[in-house]
Amino acid sequence: MWTLTADKEWAQLEKAFDWVRDMKSTPQDARHHAEGDVAVHTQMVLAELTELPGYQRLDAQSQEVLWAAALMHDIEKRSTTVLESDGRITSRGHAKKGELSVRAWLYQHTNVPFEIREQIAKLVRYHGLPLWFFEKQNPERAILQANLEVNMLWLGMLAEADSRGRICEDQADLLYRNGLFKSYCEELNCWERSFAFPSDLGKFLYFRKEDQAPDYEPFDDMQGEVILLSGLPGTGKDTYIQKHLAGYDVLSLDDIRRRLKIDPTDAKANGRVIQEAKETAKGFLRKKQPFVFNATNINRSMREIWIDLFTSYGAKTKIIYLEVPYRQLLWQNKNRAYPVPDAVLARMLGKLEVPALWEAQEVKYVVS
Template sequence: MSTGRATGKEPNFGLNGQVFQQQQVNWALIESFDWIEPLRTCPQEPEHHGEGDVWTHTRMVIEALLGLPAFQELAEREQSLLFHAALLHDVAKPQCTIIENGKISSPRHAKIGEKVAREILWDCEIGFREEACALVRQHGLPLWIMDKPDPIRAAILASWRVRNELTYLLAKADVLGRISTTCDELMYRADLFQELCLDNHCFEKEATWFNAHSRYRYFWSEETYPVEIFDDTAFEVIILSGIAGSGKDTFYAKNYAHLPVVSLDEIRRELKIRPDDRDGQGKVAQVAYERAKEFCRRKKSFVWNSTNLTSELRARLHNALRVYNPRFKIVYLETSQENIFSRRKEDIKSSVLTRMIGQLDMPLVGEGHEVRWVRS
């Protein structure tokens, strides 16, 4: 599904250099992509989308975006970023759309859309890709943030992924690119989002922090912003994350061989449990947690080497170990899909690797004291 370059090392800011250049859209090339056709046949609720199908709406959003004076003033990279986010913002609607009692809705299309967009943009420059995915995930946030239990917290956390200013512009284009009697109300909601972000100094940049420990504590607790907490951590837990075949073992050998490691792959080999043996994974995890807690009790830094693909799995590890007050460092490792499938073809089925790619939740700023993304 991806049309990016093979390695991802180049500054490849988008699907194809010919798709969007100097504010000009190559519609013919875009419409050749296989994921466009489902958008053409996907209906939308007429009350909110009188223009009709998702592809018609998507084109209208892009045209509205290009017409915004604020968009025209942006640098080339940011223009390309917003263009790709607008192109992909409803990409998951076809698989999320349901019709109940005559009403059309698409629950969770932004959350699933982030994952679909990541697969499509996989071989783009990783920072660019993840900002585009964040915009896909958060494109509706400006319109509904005031319905959140804590709107300020939602705005601050959103600013960690991509500038709220860009999310605001995408939301405005999303409203302008539709036919609905609710457009005025939605635009008012977007403007409230802008004011909220400006009041909390997180519109044009990420919210600022006293230190990394304060940011980490804010992410994992109900602390009120701003947070000022002294960093009293005494040792480090380095969490390697990445799809099987991404190079975690090699990265450990090159960078952290001086530290002990809790490796789930090694434990599987010790226990003679295959990676695709679901019944045996509980025993593997039990042994791994016991070893990790022993290092923590001794205040000894170590590396946790596993896929750690979902936010749920990483949260489980954090909740088990943070009582020991370590400093968490997350290193996410990635390579091309071609490398992933070729490196692990002997021991992991391609269907399992494909499922891993679809499950991936990128480690976010704040999940650890330090979070790095490394593409090779």
């Protein structure tokens, strides 16, 4: 069974983890957190979590996952907390940044299995959703998107512990919102299960079209396929192509850069690389010819730009995400023909967004 640490005493946690020590010096707004700093709040959340009947009914491994997420849920308040001009203390974006930090730290410093790491990272990312989902532009879509990435029952327990583990005047309202979240998930049939989309295409289009219902089954007239590889440098994308995708044409951003003798860090010149890649892709797409798009594609917004292009030509997109253990990644990167500097690789790891199931018609994780 995986566990972040066997010793869960707070004093020991402070000794073991620098990000726990940082919580003590991170203030919070007294209107929402009269209990004090992030360290005090996090200890209260952990205490409340372990007392929840639902938590106590979980198996030991599930408890460890949820406990780790609770410990790390506000990890990036340390970097996002600011004192506003009106005297308020805010930490906007701490959940999104927290997901990236949690993923990178767990990947580098623990032997956590991929599935467990991603659950912890996503619980951190979505821990505020049960409190604010009704303020989203499309609450239904926000819920179903999260449902494809995280266990909603665990998310509800984390949010309840987060609401109870503080001192504030609106605590009753926060708990009421938690109840609404559970009720809405049950109404959508995604509380203790994954929502059953009618097809992969129906799922894909639901998250791309504002007026599409989640249970709508669209006619599949897509032709051609693009396999979009995603992964850090050194994960073995070229090797994977040779072993499993040998019959496909390959569009590689690195190949274009080397042919044009453009440095990957030259942002201005890389615009030329992207433009040439788009024109080559359009040639394949017009002919409905399947091909592999080989690039790191670690950023969701960048993947979305390419998938928009592929979809506009009526092609299906399949994402294949590759990952190897951290030490193996460093070794493989070092022994590549064109290794990426360690500092650049570290920055890329800090920005890694693992592809979600809703990003394409099919998403496959090749993790060793």
